Amino acid sequence: MRAGDLLGAAVRGITGNLTRSILTMVMIVIGVGSVITLVAVGNGASKQVNDQIAALGASAITVSPGFSATGPGTQLELEDAAAIRSSLVASSVARVAPQVSAERRVVAGSRSVSLSVVGTTEDYFTITNALIAQGRPLAASDALGGGEVTVLDARSAAALFPAGDAVGQTVLVGSAPFRVVGVLAEGGAAQQVFGSGRTIYAPIDRVRSSVTGYGPLSALTVGAVSPNAVDQAAAEVRTVLARQHGSVDGGGAFDISTPNQLRSALGGSAASLNGMLAGVAAISLLVGGIGVTNVMLLTVRERTREIGIRKALGARPFSIAGQFMIEATALSIIGGLLGVAAAFIVTRTPINGIPPVIEPATVGLAAGLSIGIGIVFGTYPAVRASRMDPVQALRVGV
Structure with a gap:
């Protein structure tokens, strides 16, 4: 057939x-x-x-306090950020941004929303490749002027100012006033790092003095000189922290994560x-x-x-x-x-x-x-x- x-x-x-x-x-x-x-x-x-990992910055390293079997491990201090920034050992580190954070009610007019309040420096926005949709990010001069400014992420801005007129407005964190100078683009670093995507940023000195107190840091965000130097920079940070806390393995008391580890x-x-x-x-x-x-x-x-x-x-x-x-x-x-x-x-x-x-x-x-x-x-x-x-x-x- x-x-x-x-x-x-x-x-x-x-x-x-x-x-x-x-x-x-x-x-x-x-x-x-x-x-x-x-x-x-x-x-x-x-x-x-x-x-999402790329949104954090290809060269970003996150340092967090570790935990031991008996409870919290060694705490991060503001001096740790200064030590990493100035150490000759950390030659692969370009920037260091300390952070403190707390959950607080933030009030704008008749609206009141629970948000993460993060105190940090202008380097944070550079390290994490944060994109600004309106206004500007934090600047070094903000701390000199008293630090009464803040940058909102996109979801916080929408919750507090649904009309989209956030820049130039004032919000209250507790009894402390902050003037909005910028709004992050949707899906920015805040959403990836802090999860909820409802975060406001202000100069760290101002947040410590009026919101969180002068306790230990919540984290450090470290920027390597290039994406290829991330692992080397992480090792250098661990070495500096070990010296800073007076033990050979002191750097092991912290959780240090890199984009490569996350991937x-x-x-x-x-x-x-x-x-x-x-x-x-x-x-x-x-x-x-x-x-x-x-x-x-x-x-x-x-x-x-x-x-x-x-x-x-x-x-x-x-x-x-x-x-x-x-x-x-x-x-x-x-x-x-x-x-x-x-x-x-x-x-x-x-x-x-x-x-x-x-x-x-x-x-x-x-x-x-x-x-x-x-x-x-x-x-x-x-x-x-x-x-x-x-x-x-x-x-x-x-």
Whole structure:
């Protein structure tokens, strides 16, 4: 039987029971679409994490007080920032920004919102690559003028000044007034570091004197001279802190995190998430393959007499098997293409706040799997049809 005849017979077999063929393709569509969509969500989550880390600054290092088995570890002091800034050992360090922070009610007119109040220096905005949407960031001259100024992040500005006129307004933190001189762009450093994205910044001396008191620092943000020098700078900071606190391992009493460490830790989590999502999607694809097998077995059963007639007229087993293999593969290919199209439509909008990212390799893998399903899961019904005894087959329905 020629290839054209086999193809024509396969088309007639598919269209002969169109409803069943459509339902079979729907199972493939769901499987392929699930694989692409779920993997795209995993890729989108990974990209979102990397973008958030990049928003902190590629050269930013965060130093936090550590914890021991008995409680809080060694505290950070303002002198630690000065020691790192002036030490000859820390040659890979470009800037150091100390921070103190506290949760406080902030009042603007008739509005009162609970926000994180962070006291820091102008270097913080440079280290973290903070983008200013309105006004300006903190400046060194602000401390000389009394430090009664503040910079709001985008969400704090929206909560306190919904009309968008924050710059130039005054807010009260407790009884201390602060004049707003700038607003950060949405998704800035505050949202990434402090989580809530509802943070206001003011000069550290002013915040310590009127909000937090003169206790230990909450953290240090250190800027390396370049992204390639981050690990070296972190090691130098640890050495300086060890000397500053009078012990060989004093630097080990602090948590020092770098963008590379965050990427490594979160990258492993993202890989696990991708694997889990791909596994769930693969199960859907497997179910679709089993559906193809069931449908093709039913098709063979219903067309037993046709198979017997064709074999009685001299059709070879290869031709019989080929026809059913073509039918199964065609259903899988069409279903796979529709699944790819469905995935592209679904992933045009964010899913649970995550913009999906479709990679060509994922599309190719899913399309290849759909073809493989037609071949693998269509083989058994095709072989079974080719091995039928024509005499027994002709007796069916008699």
